Amino acid sequence: MRILGIETSFDDTGVAVYDSKLGLLINEIRHQDKIHSKYGGVVPELAFREYIYQVAPLVQYVIKKKNISFNSIDGIAYTAGPGLSGSLLIGSAISCALAYAGEIPVIPVNHMEGHLLSPMIENNNMKFPFIGLLVSGKHTQLINACKFGQYEILGQTLDDAVGEVFDKIAHALHLGYPGGYALSKFAQKGNLGNFVFPKPMKCSLNFNFSFSGLKTFTLNLIRRYINNMQALYDIACEFEYTIFDILIYKAIQALQMTGYTRLVVAGGVSANYKFISLLKNKIGLDNIELYFPSINFCTDNAAMIAYVGMMHLKLNTYIKRKNIFIDPKWSIDNIVK
Ligand code: KG4
Numbered sequence: 001m002r003i004l005g006i007e008t009s010f011d012d013t014g015v016a017v018y019d020s021k022l023g024l025l026i027n028e029i030r031h032q033d034k035i036h037s038k039y040g041g042v043v044p045e046l047a048f049r050e051y052i053y054q055v056a057p058l059v060q061y062v063i064k065k066k067n068i069s070f071n072s073i074d075g076i077a078y079t080a081g082p083g084l085s086g087s088l089l090i091g092s093a094i095s096c097a098l099a100y101a102g103e104i105p106v107i108p109v110n111h112m113e114g115h116l117l118s119p120m121i122e123n124n125n126m127k128f129p130f131i132g133l134l135v136s137g138k139h140t141q142l143i144n145a146c147k148f149g150q151y152e153i154l155g156q157t158l159d160d161a162v163g164e165v166f167d168k169i170a171h172a173l174h175l176g177y178p179g180g181y182a183l184s185k186f187a188q189k190g191n192l193g194n195f196v197f198p199k200p201m202k203c204s205l206n207f208n209f210s211f212s213g214l215k216t217f218t219l220n221l222i223r224r225y226i227n228n229m230q231a232l233y234d235i236a237c238e239f240e241y242t243i244f245d246i247l248i249y250k251a252i253q254a255l256q257m258t259g260y261t262r263l264v265v266a267g268g269v270s271a272n273y274k275f276i277s278l279l280k281n282k283i284g285l286d287n288i289e290l291y292f293p294s295i296n297f298c299t300d301n302a303a304m305i306a307y308v309g310m311m312h313l314k315l316n317t318y319i320k321r322k323n324i325f326i327d328p329k330w331s332i333d334n335i336v337k
């Protein structure tokens, strides 16, 4: 089975082809960072206008580059949500048109299910059930993944997502957009222990998170120490550690509550190597198997959409609609309709 995947949830354009026997044949991504960086965040109107120019040419490029015959494609998987409605509409319209022309199924894929299962693209050993810790630009969620397609949200952020907070702090430090990677590099020059940070909701008796207070606290410190470079490095370092400490603590609690022995960490922030090494230190001690995607599959990509689309087509668990289907607020606990 061979699936063409199209990812257009927010501002990146991804196109990939996944083959159930040969694995991932090609995975291409085009960014719009230059367009949005001067605004410190994505401008929806500009994002979807750019998609109009990016998506169809990228599909053509992918097909040509690998000399893939369109007749060999068994289905088109596309991101149907969550995301920006304008962005989702461009990807879904092109996907439906391609599927209609090729008389093949079109498979709407939930973007967060894509992230959750992204380690499986390269690792056949990853099995259900597991706890998923999704850390992206728009989501921070702890998931009880009982079996394929069946996910329970144990807890989530009540305000800002982790990636979003990284981006806001990076913006205050003039590190560009998106700023997660740049902030992490900046923090490498800092030391822990020079500032005391609050750890909101770390010990709350549920699996929810809250990061907006921590964001304001950090922004205030940055303003106060704006002329002291070493203090800024230290603040970034302590900020990063505090966030990771809260996330890991709650993930361990979720593992203990369910008795599961597998933890999957995915989404853009899982590209942070300090996060992964902290996880390895803390989780490894408890004999928990840790899974995370390789670096190309941490941030938004179409390989994860093609892979999850293939699984839904194989198991016939995908949503079938006569009309174009998108849901900008599509929740991961409502996958199989
Ligand atoms: O999953 P993703 O590509 O998009 C969403 O679905 O939201 O995640 C993007 C987020 C951005 O906020 C970006 O700053 C963050 O992931 N990110 C990082 C790192 N690389 C990307 N955050 C911290 N450390 C990194 N190395």
Ligand code: ZN
Pocket (backbone or CB within 6 Å): 111, 115, 136, 137, 267, 268, 299, 300
């Ligand atoms: Zn994403």
